[in-house]
Amino acid sequence: MATQDSKAFGGEQGDLFVCDIANWPVKDDIASMEIPLFSLKKNKDVEVREYRRGNKTLRVIPSTVGAATVFDKDLLIYVASQIVEGMKQGRQVSRTVQVDSYDFLVATARSDGAASFDRLVDMLRRLRGTTIETNIETGGERQLEGFAMIESYKVIETTRNKKGATRFSVTVSEWLYNGLLKYEVLTLDPGYFRLGRPIERRLYEIARKHCGDQPYWKLNIDLLAEKIGISRPRRQFRGELREVIQVDSLPEYRLALDTSTDPDSVVFYTRNSHKLAKYLMENPEKAVWFGTLEKYAKPSITDG
Template sequence: MMYLSDYINYSEDKGQKPECFISFQNDIGIRDSRNLMDVALFRVSKRSKRAGELMRYTLANGYVEIKSGPDGMASVWDYDIVLMLVSYLTEAMNQYREGKGNMPGRVLCPYVRDILKFCRKSDGSRQFAEVELALDRLQGTIIKSVREISGSGGRIFRNVESEGLIGSYSILSRTNIGRVSQVKIEIPNWIYNGVTSGKNPQVLTVNPGYFRISTGIGRFVYRLARQASGKTEARWSFRTVYARSGSESDLNEFSRLLRKIISDNDLPDYDLREETGQRGPQLVMTYRKDSLNIFYEEA
């Protein structure tokens, strides 16, 4: 059997640009795309598939729409695979910038066991099947970004971009045991360009404790705190957090769930509290100064 590392070395020996890049290791930093961490690109509920639905977030210079296909909207747990793409692409670019490797291409080729290990999931037969279902939902969940951009002479241009949470994918199965073995996942432009363009990739590191957050809303709040607060403090009204979460619950139920997260106050790296504001209750997110700084050295 030719393993992925053998394939890459073989391609390089033949003077070909490797189709896949892979350098799986245990201590890789976890990253997320900085640009869209303040909106939910996924459903936060485990129960509702939300097939054929649309979520729309109004921003200062436009809006973002999340559209789901017939397989359902990608969940925040499916999004762990996107974190994997961002993380390994960033690692490969760091190596390239240091002169220690080639410019990475757009295809990541993990084994399913590598995906499960990265996402801190058990290596069971059901999990292997779930990876394929997650890839279906990720590919069928489309991000459409519409923004107004200032041009020369004071002219305003409308910029529209639309792309899936992942690009195409393919799977090679070990048919004798019925398990998915090797996966090829195409990295979409919104991730690839954000990591490879310019000197500084548009990513933020994520605490590995993120994978232990059990609720979808809790995971969204952590991503929001990481993007908005950084190493300081940020405050958002409950209404705005609710609007950006894409939650199907009404505001009262969402506020109840958010207050439970505030009361538990066990998210990695950030202390949460509620304060009264002019627009109603406010979520205050404060960086916990005793957090391990290794997680917050930018990519």
Template sequence: MTPCMPRLFMSNAFFALGKGRRHAPLRFRQGSQNILVSSPMALATIWDADILIWATSTMIAAQRCGAPIPTVLQATRYEILGFPGRCVSGGYYERLPDGLERLSRTNVVMSASEWTDEQTGAPWIEDWRISAGFVQIRLAGWVREAVLTPRAVLALDPAYFTLTSGLERLLYLIARRHAGRQRDGWVFEVAHLHRKTGITQTLTAFVAILRRIARSNPLPGYRIELSDLNWPERVRLKPALDASVDKSVDIPVDNFVRTRLSTSESTPIACENHR
């Protein structure tokens, strides 16, 4: 099953980039929408978002199979935690409920006007439970709509899950969303990219981080080019077209091969994606 994610969530920091507890909300503008991400506890992290990537990939697999998409997604803890390709240990099992709770308590407000105190937003997950070794997840309606809107989802390189830095993960998502496989990639003003990441470090510190990432080149299938090493005004996110990239990334999600699937209202999806 190829990992994929809605384009809507790949242009800005919808998630906290650190593994610590971030309480400060994220505020940014995306297109014509003002977006506020907040939580009464701690914001969902970009590692918690792996659960949403699993859910998105599962729903897209069902859609491509021509099967009904269940309202409640169900799988074992091992299937969800193992989807990113990590070695699943007891610690991951213990932390899964925390991630699910953060996703259910983090609220997103999308509004054409400025935010107000009366706007409470909607969570990523409406409900979840773990019973008899199975995890049941009901995505919020707005997330489900973002997943199932035609041509609204992009495939991700599975190597995305190997990135250990939250910022590197977000930079990959931004590159995948904007640069795609365009030979010349996509150019941002450095200050604009800094705002998109939502990080608390200064612009000067951000530039230093970009230089380090550009040197180490960790983003799967992409590289970072700075316009000036002394003080860059622009940064280019460019596909590494000659690199070894998981070829499933270049397959349009709408062209995934249909295979057999059995499912019901809250039955796990088990559709195998053959390449």
């Protein structure tokens, strides 16, 4: 039977939603883009983390298998993208989804080797075991609650097919699902999945949420560190940002540093050179300021 909310937003509630839609836009839920829910560590992380901003509070409590990572989040992005596209197509949707692991691995730019299938189970364990305690609003509701990133999972086909794939089902949290029903999502560039460093993924999410289609957006370096979930000294974080600036791998955006402020400001600006040039031409004082920033410099042919 369809729920009132899901009918109102283009979908109907079913018992199981099969993630089999091709050519889907990549969608990320807005609430998790704003806050550091996911660990940036590639090794096992069992540290309890806290985040506070205004009246928003968040605690991330890992299980013994470790906290869910920014790479584990790919599964939630994949499921969210499928659910949102399913609603747009008028399909029945559900908190419980069925995923073909081969399709997931290919869609998120992962290897489809045997080891990747084995690592999927570890991903499910971390997502199920990590507890989020928060009062951050989704779907028009605010309440303090604790929940797992996924409520449950089940491997439903252990016989490998010719591609080496298995299938599994996942029940996502009501917290995430309520936001999806209200279309509280933003579209990501598919290049997000090819970002290999955790800090790059968080920087892109923050840029996509706050900079959006603007020519640029800035904030101070300490606040950015909080949003990313980094507690390292400012000097070390600044060094990491400089590496990101020169590697220049973020889709849609570039980074720059304004070292004339105290603390430094971090500037996200569009890769659309026409849009940026038009804005700077119309705002000469900003053009002067932009010229002082520490930003990406294309290597010359004599470098190296």
